[in-house]
Amino acid sequence: MTVFLQSLASGILIGGIYALIGIGMTLIMGVMGIINLAHGQLMMVGMYITYVLFAFLKIDPYISLLVSMPALFLVGVVIQRFLLNPLMKIEAILPENQVLMTVGIGMVLTEIARFIFSSDYKSTTTAFSSQVFFLGTISLNAPMVIAFVIAVALTLILFWFLLKTDLGRSIRATAQDKEAATLMGVNSGRITIITYALGAALVAAAGTVLLPIFYLFPDIGGPFTLKAFVITILGGLGSTVGAIFGGVTLGIAESLGATYFGMQYREMVGFVIFLLVLIFLPGGLKRLTKI
């Protein structure tokens, strides 16, 4: 029982961070109708920024959120403005050229990281790295708890932004009906740029808080891109609330899978869920509720 609760707890903690990763992907999916296959790679860039600040300037990873998020916001602006938006004007036979572009971007980001930092594993430590909380018999690793709290806080801020600000409302309107939103005077070009940048900043935040927990290497992005789209599918394409459920579900499933089937199957769990959702629950968790 303790083992179960222990894996459940760590599943929920990592799930909170997955949710943050998934929300960015979901926003982009909702507004632009594309899967961002550079998502994990953007997170990797955020992690390297955090790592550099730590290794050379001794800045605590949590403080470097203030750098990594704006930096990736800018990267996002550049990508959407100069690489993705121009594709809308190109008459191409292939329907998914924007998605293909994100694949290219992901590869380039990974290789640039490899070029600068080599393929070596990097890690950071914080003041809390080795601290552990106890909750009854369950032990909780401090960096995980902090990461979870930050992820939840950022998610709440995002929801406030989407629900209460004009810009946030425009984003939601565009996600619901692009044509209608454009007719109502929403500048959809600008909205897509902000959305992509926001998605990049959110996933950068996830990367930053994950850095004290995971080893960092250039190829870490790929698996996280895959996780992000499993979350997006699980949540029902384009649903932000769904993404939170999707993230937590994936976190718990991975954690339980690792405990009961063995570590090597951890990555497999996500794909099994993905397949099951496609077969039995197309439309994702959203189908089950009225979210």
Add this chain to the structure above:
Amino acid sequence: MKRSRVIIAFIALALVLFPLVVKSDYYQHLVILALMWVVIGGSWNLLAGYTGQVSFGHAVFFGTGAYTAGILANKLGISAWWGMAFGGITAALVGLFIGWVCFRLRGPYFALATIAAGEIFRLIATTWESLTEGMVGIMILQTFRSKLPYYYLALLLAAASMFVFDLVMKSKWGFYFISIREDQDAAESLGINTTLYKNVSLLISSFFTGMAGAFYMNYMAFIDPHVVFSLHYISIMAILVGIIGGVATIWGPALGAFIMIGVQETFRSSIFGLAPRWVSQSHALVFGLLVMFVILYMANGVVGDWPKIKRLFLRRP
């Protein structure tokens, strides 16, 4: 019409005579690989370019074909050449399963599922060591020491695949594939069972890709999960071959295969040894940049954008 036939005959003749004239193993090897990519690129193009169902994970079919041949030789002790037939069939079965799951749904599910399938299969091939030898990979004995048999087999496979794709595209199926790409609702209302014909396209595509995989196993005599299920060595390469040459054309992917093998080799050899060694490791970077460049500036490839390219060079000051 006449002129194109002459050109085709000339190219065919050149390819048949090539290994008899150029005795270098190295160049023969490159053309063998290019011919193999003609098959894969054409298969990808049938599904993505003509039918509009973009696969981001053709490695899953390639790897399935390769492993089928490898496992037949390694576990059952029969010749890996049987894999040429069985590899295509198993890959097609995998394709049918993916199609059955995804084509009932609308949305980007197929693109996602193909990537996921590639990753799942790579993980399976890595972990199921009793069947696949895991990370170590499968090694078999090469049947021939000379490259000639492999060369002509690859040439035959490439020609056969192009012949089949051309035949399909001139038939009812071809019209249906393009209709589905252009407008799925219109296609349905015109009596086209879109789910069925997407699966037909996928079936043909995965079958030929699986055969190419089995050929690779026989020819290279060694495979491991990271190569044959690789996202960028196989899946992205298939996309690049298709796009650079020209999607939705018969000759585009064939041309694309030779271009991409050329590009790949140029960088693998650090631009023929002229550039510093790190260039040879920048293969993935070059592929990534190439993907971005091609989509931005040459979305319809050399064949599709040929008028545009010609104008660029013929423009006088």
Add this chain to the structure above:
Amino acid sequence: MIAVSFFEVREISKRFGGLMAVNGVSFQVEPGEIFGLIGPNGSGKTTIFNLINQYYPLTSGDIVFHGKSIKGLKTYQICHLGIGRTFQVVKPLKRMTVLENVMASAFSRVNTFGEARKLAMETLAFCNLLPEQDKAAKSLPIAGRKRLEITRAMATKPELLLLDETAAGLNPGELDEAIDLIKRIRDRGVTIIIVEHIMKVIMSISDRIHAINYGQTITEGKPEDVANNKEVIEAYLGESYA
């Protein structure tokens, strides 16, 4: 023995979330007639077409063709049964030529390239679109695209043809041609259900008209009766004109 009706919708309804887009509509169509379906914007006309060709599943009710229910069939099967349709928002297969567009639909009746080409050419000739056969579908002006929609549907050799606003956006000359084409299609023995906004068109060619508003039937009858119906006038012009 009860005579089997040619085509009939029985109490069909469609709910989108909380909205009843179509609510208990019934009508029968006789073979060989032009049956008009009218109603203000958003009254559910196109939804009825989408229900007939099973693009949307019915919430309730039944649709019967030659005495057999077609409920739950797939859209492509509806076409094979002999019910063709055009789209209000035209859906040309853009990067195919006009001829290829029509051939793609001709393949629903024939199997070889040669037969499909022959059937397509005949249909193009019938619809006066032969001169445009080699143009890319996307290069056609709106009148041409509307005509291509009809040609494509005709190449599937329908017994019943659903025409969705094929006259919208046409100039007077094109309008007359369209009316002429519709009459010639009827003369070939094809039954037509037509949704149309332009009263001149629908009143002049329909044998009978079915009027709906807010997804419900208002009235059905001869064009002149429907045109004088108080509720129809209200629905179109607002109460003050009634």
